[in-house]
Amino acid sequence: MAAAALPGEPRPVIQLGDPRLRQVAVPVQDFDDRLQALIDDLIWTAEQTHGVGIAAPQVGESLRVLIVASRPNPRYPDAPLMAPTAMVNPRIVAHDEVMLDGWEGCLSVPDQRGQVPRYRTVEVDYCDRHGTWKRQVLTDFVARIFQHEHDHLEGHVFLDRVPVGRTVLSEAEYWTYVAPASSP
Numbered sequence: 001m002a003a004a005a006l007p008g009e010p011r012p013v014i015q016l017g018d019p020r021l022r023q024v025a026v027p028v029q030d031f032d033d034r035l036q037a038l039i040d041d042l043i044w045t046a047e048q049t050h051g052v053g054i055a056a057p058q059v060g061e062s063l064r065v066l067i068v069a070s071r072p073n074p075r076y077p078d079a080p081l082m083a084p085t086a087m088v089n090p091r092i093v094a095h096d097e098v099m100l101d102g103w104e105g106c107l108s109v110p111d112q113r114g115q116v117p118r119y120r121t122v123e124v125d126y127c128d129r130h131g132t133w134k135r136q137v138l139t140d141f142v143a144r145i146f147q148h149e150h151d152h153l154e155g156h157v158f159l160d161r162v163p164v165g166r167t168v169l170s171e172a173e174y175w176t177y178v179a180p181a182s183s184p
């Protein structure tokens with residue numbers, strides 16, 4: 001049982017154009033050491049790349065695993081702080097009818113931000129990293145992260161969700177024109 005506490009290695013994040021981002025990911029069957037290592041790697045990779053979430057397909061693993069890891073960082077200064085949470089075989093079981101627009105970026109879609117409508121509140125269930133089912137209500141930015149990462153498990157990226165005629169900006173434009181106006 002040695003090596004259980006290793007911090008995990010950052011993994012290369014695959015980019016739009018890689019067909020593995022467009023696959024529907026496969027449910028996890030075994031909560032084994034390999035899964036534990038993947039989860040540790042994902043948490044570490046999100047932290048190192050200033051992501052607020054990441055999904056296994058983004059490191060080339062076609063498995064239904066995502067991490068929600070909201071924290072303030074240079075890419076998302078206003079993100080709420082929470083402990084990184086691994087969600088295995090996650091599902092949206094209910095949502096409210098309210099959709100809110102918000103700016104999203106993605107580690108797999110470099111240099112782009114888009115305004116994406118998402119449900120404000122989602123009720124989700126998932127297995128934790130040891131296989132125990134959990135149910136949770138997520139709201140606002142954390143709900144947005146979940147929906148973004150869950151999309152990766154279905155082979156979607158946020159650009160697919162930007163309504164026609166809505167804005168997509170480069171990171172430079174975003175930080176010049178949008179971020180200063182939206183800061184509290």
Ligand SMILES: [Zn+2]
Nearest residue numbers: 105106107108
């Ligand atoms: Zn993404």
